[in-house]
Amino acid sequence: MNATMTPNRVTIQEAAPVKKTAIDDVVLDCKVRKIHYGDFLAVRDSNVPIARKQITGFIGPSGCGKSTVLRSLNRMNDLIDVFRFDGQVTYHGKDIYARDVDPVVVRRYIGMVFQQPNPFSMSIFDNVAFGLKLNRFKGDTHEKVEKALRGAALWDEVKGKLKNSGLSLSGGQQQRLCIARAIATEPEVLLMDEPCSALDPIATRQVEELMLELKENFAVALVTHNMQQATRVADKTAFFGVDMSAGGRTGYLVEMGDTDQIFNHPREQLTRQYVAGEFS
Amino acid sequence: MIPVASMVDDDAAMAAAVRAIPRLERQTFESRALKSGLLTTLTWAAALLAAVPLFSVLYMLVVEGGARIDLEALTALPPAGFEQGGGFGNAIVGTLLMVGIASAIAVPLGIVAAIYLSILGAHTRVARVSRFLAKVLTGLPSILAGVFAYAAVVLWMGSYSAIAGGVALGMLMLPTVVLTAEEAMKEVPQRMKDAAFGMGCTRSQVIWSVVLPTGLPGILTGVMLAVAGAAGESAPLLFTALFSNYYVSEMVEPTASLSILIYNFSAMPFDNQISLAWAASLVLVFMVLIINILARLIGQPKV
Numbered sequence: 001m002n003a004t005m006t007p008n009r010v011t012i013q014e015a016a017p018v019k020k021t022a023i024d025d026v027v028l029d030c031k032v033r034k035i036h037y038g039d040f041l042a043v044r045d046s047n048v049p050i051a052r053k054q055i056t057g058f059i060g061p062s063g064c065g066k067s068t069v070l071r072s073l074n075r076m077n078d079l080i081d082v083f084r085f086d087g088q089v090t091y092h093g094k095d096i097y098a099r100d101v102d103p104v105v106v107r108r109y110i111g112m113v114f115q116q117p118n119p120f121s122m123s124i125f126d127n128v129a130f131g132l133k134l135n136r137f138k139g140d141t142h143e144k145v146e147k148a149l150r151g152a153a154l155w156d157e158v159k160g161k162l163k164n165s166g167l168s169l170s171g172g173q174q175q176r177l178c179i180a181r182a183i184a185t186e187p188e189v190l191l192m193d194e195p196c197s198a199l200d201p202i203a204t205r206q207v208e209e210l211m212l213e214l215k216e217n218f219a220v221a222l223v224t225h226n227m228q229q230a231t232r233v234a235d236k237t238a239f240f241g242v243d244m245s246a247g248g249r250t251g252y253l254v255e256m257g258d259t260d261q262i263f264n265h266p267r268e269q270l271t272r273q274y275v276a277g278e279f280s
Numbered sequence: 281m282i283p284v285a286s287m288v289d290d291d292a293a294m295a296a297a298v299r300a301i302p303r304l305e306r307q308t309f310e311s312r313a314l315k316s317g318l319l320t321t322l323t324w325a326a327a328l329l330a331a332v333p334l335f336s337v338l339y340m341l342v343v344e345g346g347a348r349i350d351l352e353a354l355t356a357l358p359p360a361g362f363e364q365g366g367g368f369g370n371a372i373v374g375t376l377l378m379v380g381i382a383s384a385i386a387v388p389l390g391i392v393a394a395i396y397l398s399i400l401g402a403h404t405r406v407a408r409v410s411r412f413l414a415k416v417l418t419g420l421p422s423i424l425a426g427v428f429a430y431a432a433v434v435l436w437m438g439s440y441s442a443i444a445g446g447v448a449l450g451m452l453m454l455p456t457v458v459l460t461a462e463e464a465m466k467e468v469p470q471r472m473k474d475a476a477f478g479m480g481c482t483r484s485q486v487i488w489s490v491v492l493p494t495g496l497p498g499i500l501t502g503v504m505l506a507v508a509g510a511a512g513e514s515a516p517l518l519f520t521a522l523f524s525n526y527y528v529s530e531m532v533e534p535t536a537s538l539s540i541l542i543y544n545f546s547a548m549p550f551d552n553q554i555s556l557a558w559a560a561s562l563v564l565v566f567m568v569l570i571i572n573i574l575a576r577l578i579g580q581p582k583v
Contacts, residue, residue: 074478076474076477076478079474079477104480104481104482105480106480107477107478107479107480108479108480109480111478111479112478114471114474114475114478116471118469118471118472118474118475119475120472120475120476120490120494121472121493121494122493130476130479130489131479131480133489134479134480134481134485134489178475181475181479182478182479185479
């Protein structure tokens with residue numbers, strides 16, 4: 001059992017050939033002090049810098065706040081009334097939680113792909129063109145849509161049926177359509193919240209391959225429940241733990257580093273136990 | 281004989297006896313099966329009985345009204361006392377006009393209200409109260425809508441009119457539109473709204489670009505059903521639009537409608553008028569039927 005849970009070193013080296021990058025080009029510097037839902041302290045003390053041309057994986061047991069942190073990065077959590085963020089998320093020198101920042105605009109630069117594929121009930125073309133229309137894009141929409149669909153490795157499968165409903169596609173295709181929709185407006189950062197958890201193994205593999213291509217152009221932050229997925233695609237891995245001492249389940253960052261280091265030479269005992277599959 | 285072998289044989293015989301092959305064939309006259317058959321027949325008969333009024337009405341309409349339907353009946357003006365021929369063209373126009381006015385009032389107002397109820401203030405006290413009131417309004421006797429429109433519009437404008445009729449019908453349509461549109465918009469999955477917010481939509485953009493288009497089939501179905509209901513109403517028109525023997529030429533004058541024409545003509549002692557009432561009934565039922573079919577077609581999910 002333990003043998004299968006131990007990450008495959010060969011895969012890691014394939015997925016992350018560039019070891020010890022000189023300086024990470026951090027585009028989104030997230031410093032969480034405290035995240036509350038009402039009186040409940042959900043996450044504390046977690047600094048997670050997201051760098052360009054890298055995939056940053058968030059792993060940890062359920063309830064550790066990894067999704068909460070991810071959704072704080074483009075202020076999606078603002079839609080929850082009782083959510084309160086204490087900390088800083090610096091993007092191009094500006095704290096996106098500053099008083100004068102419009103969360104709606106933030107979300108146009110920091111795109112998101114959700115756990116459940118969620119295409120709109122409109123044609124494949126309109127799904128991808130949605131963000132372009134939103135940004136009042138004046139150029140060649142067709143070209144942009146094709147580029148985004150190619151970027152999401154979906155073009156060959158849908159080029160003959162762009163007028164069909166996005167909901168007519170299979171689950172894996174729908175998720176790639178959502179990725180195409182998210183990258184059509186060329187955001188700098190792509191947040192992916194367990195994008196493969198609703199997909200079958202083949203679709204998962206396709207989306208993972210796609211992520212590796214995407215990181216050439218975007219900074220990707222990936223929440224995943226699947227440690228193998230983290231070892232396959234993530235350059236950096238942030239491991240979150242749960243702290244029960246304060247009465248509730250409070251998530252916090254245990255350690256973050258190169259994926260290779262987190263899985264093979266963890267600094268913390270807790271990380272070692274988690275990646276060895278001793279708890280989940 | 282080896283004792284052990286006979287023991288085994290006995291055991292096998294015992295097992296066979298205990299596990300006798302069950303009778304799987306249907307036992308028609310067993311009490312359970314009889315009861316089931318009886319109840320099935322009963323429900324079947326009840327369903328048939330419920331359909332009898334509709335089909336007998338339709339049958340009579342087609343037989344009595346169908347004979348009288350021709351271009352003259354559909355376009356000419358209503359005949360006077362002993363006059364032969366004539367038709368109810370003005371009543372068709374009047375009904376369409378008043379339903380149109382009613383829709384122009386109830387549809388925009390209803391959809392905007394539904395947006396508030398389903399998205400903007402779903403859990404506010406205002407929403408709870410108005411949702412409850414809308415439900416009460418669906419049960420409002422239609423003649424009271426007529427009384428309201430009489431007091432609010434006829435007395436104020438000083439004349440029976442298509443507008444007053446439209447207001448009365450609109451009042452009856454409003455709760456249906458509000459409640460079905462609210463339901464249709466609530467059924468838009470949260471993850472689609474999340475996706476739109478995640479792309480950087482403002483709240484109004486989420487409503488306009490995602491919630492309304494996605495909920496549109498359901499909203500239109502509700503609108504169509506409300507229109508079909510309003511087209512057949514007569515009570516609210518009795519003292520709002522009254523009736524007229526001529527084509528409507530302006531908004532502020534008594535206006536003919538199919539339902540009032542049927543009501544008037546069916547009580548007359550002349551065969552010509554009575555047969556016209558049958559024909560008008562057939563036309564009205566046909567209109568409502570078409571609207572209902574349209575509602576079903578629109579309401580079908582497109583995938």
